[in-house]
Amino acid sequence: MVREICKDTEFLAQKAQPATIEDISVAADLLETLQAHREGCVGMAANMIGVNKRIIAFECDGEYMVMFNPQIIKKSDRYEIKEGCLSLSGMRTATRWKSIKVQYQNEQFQTRFKTFTGWTAQIIQHEIDHCEGVLI
Numbered sequence: 099m100v101r102e103i104c105k106d107t108e109f110l111a112q113k114a115q116p117a118t119i120e121d122i123s124v125a126a127d128l129l130e131t132l133q134a135h136r137e138g139c140v141g142m143a144a145n146m147i148g149v150n151k152r153i154i155a156f157e158c159d160g161e162y163m164v165m166f167n168p169q170i171i172k173k174s175d176r177y178e179i180k181e182g183c184l185s186l187s188g189m190r191t192a193t194r195w196k197s198i199k200v201q202y203q204n205e206q207f208q209t210r211f212k213t214f215t216g217w218t219a220q221i222i223q224h225e226i227d228h229c230e231g232v233l234i
Contacts, residue, residue, distance in 0.1 A: 143228030
């Protein structure tokens with residue numbers, strides 16, 4: 099189901115709770131909502147649809163990917179960038195890393211590790227910030 103985009107900064111500033119297998123339907127809604135906003139959005143976190151769970155969805159090489167409980171475990175090559183967000187107005191400066199290694203769980207809640215670079219790494223960092231309650 100496509101959900102409304104949350105713009106409540108007090109809610110968005112809360113650290114997300116760990117996702118569980120019971121949150122699979124939240125991930126499905128998150129993916130549908132992201133696809134409905136694909137013209138102006140490349141990634142979303144569950145709190146952007148009003149659910150305080152550690153789930154992100156994003157576009158990666160023309161496909162969509164969902165991560166449960168993602169954590170950046172390695173990062174390199176820091177840089178500054180201006181970003182926008184569907185939940186916030188305007189552009190804001192953010193610190194990002196060109197390369198990140200992420201530990202996460204897939205839809206079967208199996209732990210996975212993957213390294214991302216460039217644009218995809220930037221998207222993931224933005225969405226993990228949402229999970230941490232960090233507003234750009």
